[in-house]
Amino acid sequence: MHGDEDVVAPLLATWDPDDLWDGEDTLKPIAARFGLAALPMLLRAVPRQPSALAPLFLPFVDADVARHMADWAVRLKSTASTARAWFARHGVAAAPLLVPAAVGKAGAARNAAEQALTSIATTHGDEVVRVAARAYGPQAAAAVDELLAADPLERALPARMPVLPGWAEPSVLPQVMVRSGGALPVAAVRNALMMLALSKPGEVYPGVAALTGTAESASLAEFAWALFEQWRMENMPAKESWALHALGLLGDDETVRRLTPVIRSWPGESAHHRAVEGLDVLAAIGSDVALLHLHGISQRVKFKGLKVRAGEKIAEVAAGLGLTGEQLSDRLVPDLGLDADGSTVIDYGPRSFMVGFDEQLRPYVLDGDGKRRKDLPKPGARDDAELAPAERKRFMALKKDVRTIASDQVRRLEAAMVTGRSWTAQEFQELFVGHPLLWHLVRRLVWLSDLEDGTRSAFRVAEDRTFADAEDDVFVLADDATVRLAHPLHLGDELAAWSELFADYEILQPFPQLGRGVLALSEKETDEYRLTRFEGLKVPIGKVLGLQRRGWERGVPQDAGVERWISKRLSDNCYLVIALDPGIAVGVVDMFPDQTLETVWLDTRPDDHWRRGEYQHRFTGLDAVTVSEFLNDLAELTEDVAS
Structure with missing residues (x-):
């Protein structure tokens, strides 16, 4: 992972790792860094443990990968969802890779390829598959035409139909109201339940579209929620998890509000897998409110694994729109039907x-x-x-x-101030000043306008959405300016003027900005990699855990499930790390009520200090805002603590 790329890349062609313990976590960064150069190695490793490693194939489009995915989709329950996700993502490109097997010799490979092409046709349309087949000649085209000629509702049926459980009984569920009036009869509701049972993430039974087109959306959402609650009362049997995924097909914004607290609680109830499935449901609902809650989980949840997976989901949605996760989050803040001034009657x-x-x-x-x-x-x-x-x-x-x-949003804005994130003038006007809700926050902060020639000006948003400077004169924001939040260190001599202006207008800030503490390293510390003045101090575990609210991440559990460090990312490959003694016990965080800060140092990645011998960073290379912020973190951590 950290080796010289020119040295490592050629070795991947022949590397054949046989120790695949923790293989997904270990090999994922390798695949991300080396891309196609890593594929030969993955083709050797992944088939040995497809249940654990199949997700490593998700970014790759390749004939061998396509054949594996087709096989695993029908043969292995543990990999079926990954295979469906792969076909949903790459179906158009995958179809030509599967046609030869689908029209080839009878057997398991042909059956798997046929089912895969059928799945692609259901998701991406029959014509995608027909075009792929025509490239192989008239005989292949005719064979695929015959495969696709079956009724979509029939060809989507499995060889063995699922059996509806006793708790999925129409008589105990709300009626499904029809748009044209009345309610679906019991027999039709049973058919609807069967269609939901036949549906899988990324592979929805075609009849569901007819259901949603016939019934009232609010009624379907209530029906799906009641079904979900019945499933929960039965202790969430895995084979009927379709009741959870039905929320993604039929749910609405109210479903999102009900489901999000459940998802947040599941990891603490030993149901992490269910929580991850819940993230898929939020993404499937896909409304602004759903994505807003999904982003909230990615930022504020105490279970690290769930937080990471939520972030991945947001990144996946954002990538589909050509945006970063943060850019998507900017655009997801709903206006909630408020008037332009942020109010409603x-x-x-x-x-x-x-x-x-x-x-x-x-x-x-x-x-x-x-x-x-x-x-x-x-x-x-x-x-x-x-x-x-x-x-x-x-x-x-x-x-x-x-x-x-x-x-x-308060957390995101404060983080943007600390990291120096910026927006174009147009983005600032549209996403912040013009937003009926966010502008309540925006007008209580000081902003910076940066021009290409290096000119920097501070301004605020007035009550009428015009801009003003520290003298309360009109400020004109240039069209080509970039806009970011001002840190006190950026304001220099103007800080006092801005503080007085906000006090005169009695403007309360959503987070400390103008009154934020500013700290600096001593002259001796700037050329060091350690902060010895904080080392050896004993602090309560609650204060250590409180660092997470300020962007710190707990370490990876070591022996006996103890997290030996906590760290804060300062740049792409620079972390401030605190080695803890005795460390944080996973699941029983108060087992060790006091923690000694053994070592506080800079490193290229968070790890156990005593296993690292080289330090490539010095504090002298960090900007003043970054330094001030982590010093404030450490000052708050060690406040009133004597060594």
């Missing part, structure tokens, strides 16, 4: 209320006289019997969504 009929938001995006309610209320009142006897309950329900959903957005 809740109409009870005879009376109405205006809902707005403060600097932390906490909602407040004003009655018809403009008097501030503690909360939205419940509908009364004089209110509209249908309108008022519906409007109150909308308000409750709005509060939940804004609560999710608030913590996520």
